[in-house]
Amino acid sequence: MPKLWDATIDAHRNAVREAVLDATAGLAAAHGVASVTMSQIAEAAGIGRATLYKYFPDVESILRAWHERQVGAHLHQLQAVREQAGDPGRALVTVLETYARICQAQHGGDVAAMLHQGPHMAHAHQHLQTLVAQLLADGVRTGDVRDDVPAPELAGFCLNALRAAASLTSKAALSRLVAVTLAGLRPPA
Amino acid sequence: MPKLWDATIDAHRNAVREAVLDATAGLAAAHGVASVTMSQIAEAAGIGRATLYKYFPDVESILRAWHERQVGAHLHQLQAVREQAGDPGRALVTVLETYARICQAQHGGDVAAMLHQGPHMAHAHQHLQTLVAQLLADGVRTGDVRDDVPAPELAGFCLNALRAAASLTSKAALSRLVAVTLAGLRPPA
Known part of the structure; x- marks a missing residue:
C-alpha cells in the first residue's frame, strides 16, 4: 500500500471519530448525558450502528x-x-x-x-x-x-x-x- | 409474640448492623475502602457470612x-x-x-x-x-x-x-x- 493511502485512511478514521464525538456532544447537550444510546449516536453521526461499534465498544x-x-x-x-x-x-x-x-x-x-x-x-x-x-x-x-x-x-x-x-x-x-x-x-x- | 420480644429482636438486629458497619469502618481505614470483602467484614464483625447476607446483599x-x-x-x-x-x-x-x-x-x-x-x-x-x-x-x-x-x-x-x-x-x-x-x-x- 502506498503511504498516501494510509494517510487517507487515517484522515477518514479521524473524521468519523470526530463526527461521533460531535454527535454525542449534541445529544448530551439536548437530552442529558445519561440518556444517550449507541443507536442515537450512529444516526446523529450519519453512520451505521455496525460501523460505530468498529470505533467504540459502548x-x-x-x-x-x-x-x-x-x-x-x-x-x-x-x-x-x-x-x-x-x-x-x-x-x-x-x-x-x-x-x-x-x-x-x-x-x-x-x-x-x-x-x-x-x-x-x-x-x-x-x-x-x-x-x-x-x-x-x-x-x-x-x-x-x-x-x-x-x-x-x-x-x-x-x-x-x-x-x-x-x-x-x-x-x-x-x-x-x-x-x-x-x-x-x-x-x- | 409479646412486644418485649419484638423490642429484643430489634435491639439485636441494630447491634449486629452497627457491628457490621464498625467492622467495615475498621477494614476501610486499615486497607482502603476499595479492597473490603464480605468475608472480611463477616469475620471482623464476629458473624457468619450467611448471617451477613441476611443484613446486606453486597x-x-x-x-x-x-x-x-x-x-x-x-x-x-x-x-x-x-x-x-x-x-x-x-x-x-x-x-x-x-x-x-x-x-x-x-x-x-x-x-x-x-x-x-x-x-x-x-x-x-x-x-x-x-x-x-x-x-x-x-x-x-x-x-x-x-x-x-x-x-x-x-x-x-x-x-x-x-x-x-x-x-x-x-x-x-x-x-x-x-x-x-x-x-x-x-x-x-
Missing part, C-alpha cells in the same frame, strides 16, 4: 473520549485566555473568571462523577493547578497576591472555591464568586 | 450504609461545635475549621465518588449549606462578614474552598486554607 467509551476532548478544549481555552491577557494581574482575573464559567456550565450526576474519575482528569487538574499556581506566583511578585501562603495552596483554594459556580445560575452571582475568591488571595491589610 | 450496600452513618456523624459534630462556640464569630471560625479537618481526612478514588452520589449526600450538603449560611447571616449582622453577597452564595464559596483540604497534608496548611477562606468572607476594605 456508550461509556464514547462518553470518556468525548469528555477527554472537552477537558482538553477547556485547558486550551484557559491557556489562550492567559496569553491574550497581557499583564499578570489581568491574566489571573480572566483565567479565574473563565474557569468559573466552565464550572457553571457543568452538569452533575452519576455520569459526570464517572467521567471525572478518568486518568485524563487527574492529568488535567495537575495542568490547571500548575497554570494557576504560576499566575499566583507572578501576582506575589507584583504585590497583587498574598505572600504568606504557598502559591500551590492558593491555587487549590481558588480552583475549589470556583467550583461553587456549578450551582450558580446567574452571571451576577458568578462575578460575585470570582470577587470573593480574589478577596481571599489579596495581601492581608 | 459490599456496596454496606459501604453506603457506613458512609451514611459517617456523614450523619460529621453533621452532628459540626452542629455540636457550633453550639459549644458561644458567640457567632467564633462559631463560624470553628465550624469552618472542623469542616476543613473532615475534608482533610477524606480519601478520594472511585469508591468515594460512588458513595458521594447517594441521595443522603445531597441531603447532608443541603443541611450543611443551611447551617453555614445561617452562621454567615449572623456574621453579616455583627459586621464580621461582607453584606454585598447573599449568605447562601458565600456558604457555597466556603464549603467548596475548604474541600481543597483533601489534598493538604499538614495542620499548618489547613490553618492557612481556613485563613484565606475567611479573608474572602470579610467586608471589603
Whole structure:
C-alpha cells in the first residue's frame, strides 16, 4: 500500500471519530448525558450502528473520549485566555473568571462523577493547578497576591472555591464568586 | 409474640448492623475502602457470612450504609461545635475549621465518588449549606462578614474552598486554607 493511502485512511478514521464525538456532544447537550444510546449516536453521526461499534465498544467509551476532548478544549481555552491577557494581574482575573464559567456550565450526576474519575482528569487538574499556581506566583511578585501562603495552596483554594459556580445560575452571582475568591488571595491589610 | 420480644429482636438486629458497619469502618481505614470483602467484614464483625447476607446483599450496600452513618456523624459534630462556640464569630471560625479537618481526612478514588452520589449526600450538603449560611447571616449582622453577597452564595464559596483540604497534608496548611477562606468572607476594605 502506498503511504498516501494510509494517510487517507487515517484522515477518514479521524473524521468519523470526530463526527461521533460531535454527535454525542449534541445529544448530551439536548437530552442529558445519561440518556444517550449507541443507536442515537450512529444516526446523529450519519453512520451505521455496525460501523460505530468498529470505533467504540459502548456508550461509556464514547462518553470518556468525548469528555477527554472537552477537558482538553477547556485547558486550551484557559491557556489562550492567559496569553491574550497581557499583564499578570489581568491574566489571573480572566483565567479565574473563565474557569468559573466552565464550572457553571457543568452538569452533575452519576455520569459526570464517572467521567471525572478518568486518568485524563487527574492529568488535567495537575495542568490547571500548575497554570494557576504560576499566575499566583507572578501576582506575589507584583504585590497583587498574598505572600504568606504557598502559591500551590492558593491555587487549590481558588480552583475549589470556583467550583461553587456549578450551582450558580446567574452571571451576577458568578462575578460575585470570582470577587470573593480574589478577596481571599489579596495581601492581608 | 409479646412486644418485649419484638423490642429484643430489634435491639439485636441494630447491634449486629452497627457491628457490621464498625467492622467495615475498621477494614476501610486499615486497607482502603476499595479492597473490603464480605468475608472480611463477616469475620471482623464476629458473624457468619450467611448471617451477613441476611443484613446486606453486597459490599456496596454496606459501604453506603457506613458512609451514611459517617456523614450523619460529621453533621452532628459540626452542629455540636457550633453550639459549644458561644458567640457567632467564633462559631463560624470553628465550624469552618472542623469542616476543613473532615475534608482533610477524606480519601478520594472511585469508591468515594460512588458513595458521594447517594441521595443522603445531597441531603447532608443541603443541611450543611443551611447551617453555614445561617452562621454567615449572623456574621453579616455583627459586621464580621461582607453584606454585598447573599449568605447562601458565600456558604457555597466556603464549603467548596475548604474541600481543597483533601489534598493538604499538614495542620499548618489547613490553618492557612481556613485563613484565606475567611479573608474572602470579610467586608471589603
